[in-house]
Amino acid sequence: MRRALIAITTCAGLLLPVPARADLKEGSYAPDIEAKEWLNTQDGQPISLAELRGMVVVMYFWVSWHKGGEAFMPLINMVENHPNLGRRRGVFILGVTEADRKRVEEMIEEERIFFPIGLESPSGKEYKLDMYPSVVVVDPTGKIAYSGWPGREGGQPFVDRILSVIGENPPTRTHPREAAEALRHLDAARTAIRKGDYKAAYAEARSAYDSALLGDDLKTRCQDMLDLLEALGRDKLADAVQLADQQKFAEAVAALRDVARLFRGLTVGKAAQKRLKGLEDRYPEVKKVLAALQREAEARGLLVAVRDALKERSFGEAYDTLQKLLKDFSDTPVASDAQTILRRMEKNPTIMSVVRDHQAEAACNNWLGQARSYARAGNFERARELLRKVIDTYPETRFADEAWRELGQLK
Numbered sequence: 320m321r322r323a324l325i326a327i328t329t330c331a332g333l334l335l336p337v338p339a340r341a342d343l344k345e346g347s348y349a350p351d352i353e354a355k356e357w358l359n360t361q362d363g364q365p366i367s368l369a370e371l372r373g374m375v376v377v378m379y380f381w382v383s384w385h386k387g388g389e390a391f392m393p394l395i396n397m398v399e400n401h402p403n404l405g406r407r408r409g410v411f412i413l414g415v416t417e418a419d420r421k422r423v424e425e426m427i428e429e430e431r432i433f434f435p436i437g438l439e440s441p442s443g444k445e446y447k448l449d450m451y452p453s454v455v456v457v458d459p460t461g462k463i464a465y466s467g468w469p470g471r472e473g474g475q476p477f478v479d480r481i482l483s484v485i486g487e488n489p490p491t492r493t494h495p496r497e498a499a500e501a502l503r504h505l506d507a508a509r510t511a512i513r514k515g516d517y518k519a520a521y522a523e524a525r526s527a528y529d530s531a532l533l534g535d536d537l538k539t540r541c542q543d544m545l546d547l548l549e550a551l552g553r554d555k556l557a558d559a560v561q562l563a564d565q566q567k568f569a570e571a572v573a574a575l576r577d578v579a580r581l582f583r584g585l586t587v588g589k590a591a592q593k594r595l596k597g598l599e600d601r602y603p604e605v606k607k608v609l610a611a612l613q614r615e616a617e618a619r620g621l622l623v624a625v626r627d628a629l630k631e632r633s634f635g636e637a638y639d640t641l642q643k644l645l646k647d648f649s650d651t652p653v654a655s656d657a658q659t660i661l662r663r664m665e666k667n668p669t670i671m672s673v674v675r676d677h678q679a680e681a682a683c684n685n686w687l688g689q690a691r692s693y694a695r696a697g698n699f700e701r702a703r704e705l706l707r708k709v710i711d712t713y714p715e716t717r718f719a720d721e722a723w724r725e726l727g728q729l730k
Contacts (some may be wrong), residue, residue, distance in 0.1 A: 356387060383418035690722075
């Protein structure tokens, strides 16, 4: 972090601050920001510090008549987007300037600034700042925790103060942008639950939980969603246990595997996996069921490889894999699908021509290579034998055509 901050300050050319008045005392409540116009807020609505209580607020004050304001903007933007400093930790960045929209819009577009900015603001005077640009850090209770020039020591003192405030008085309110993201994930989780896709629901609920901060009601709502998924998983686990008690092992194993897969990451998913291991250790029938399922999974993996090869028009590889699947996994349900694909391939003359070439390639290249060597050495009789072997063994391939051409060229 320190290295990055120093680099930005160096790029800014070590711009000197512009003196103004003495800072407001640290520990005093931060006065609200007055501004004629606001950028990056909903419908241009003003921002009130009272509405931001529960978050660490970092205000960046700059003036249009001093280039330091633009020079240090990348540093402020980095703070907002940093995972340990910015909005993900409950830090709300707020820009404040006496400049108007015309002088600010181009700069914020170039720097990709998304935090709110108060324009034509006189608040720098109310904060009694003694330099521009300047940063003011406000703790979650609304009190000023730091005020100073952002470029001092590469910006490290004010960054350290943000980290200190987070450690001493952790934010309990999720940044609005992160909260919106959490709500989006919660909606997606509900949709996934309605579809019975509990695996996707857990992923969405977990993302929502990670976006919300401890102490925020939103965090509780995210935990409620995770608890709901646990409850749904427990119901399914109970059904699976009942099947095992009835010694319906095939059904019980399938149900337990579903719970372990769909609720992976939750306590109930781990419980299902543990229950399945216990059944495997106790009942030979369960071992057989699991072995059969493992074979089926391997066969399905081969079938996926076949479909991928067909998409890439690698017909020879697809054909070979199908042959292997039918030979080694004929006792699995996947064999029926493999047989269907194989029949379709065999009905297509173009595909089978490619397959025959593929199957003949290794042997024919070897024989053709030997025939050419014999021909160069003047042993035409041996060369003819090898070329005839290619033609007789693989008559409907491009190698046979090639052998006929070379046969005609021999003396």
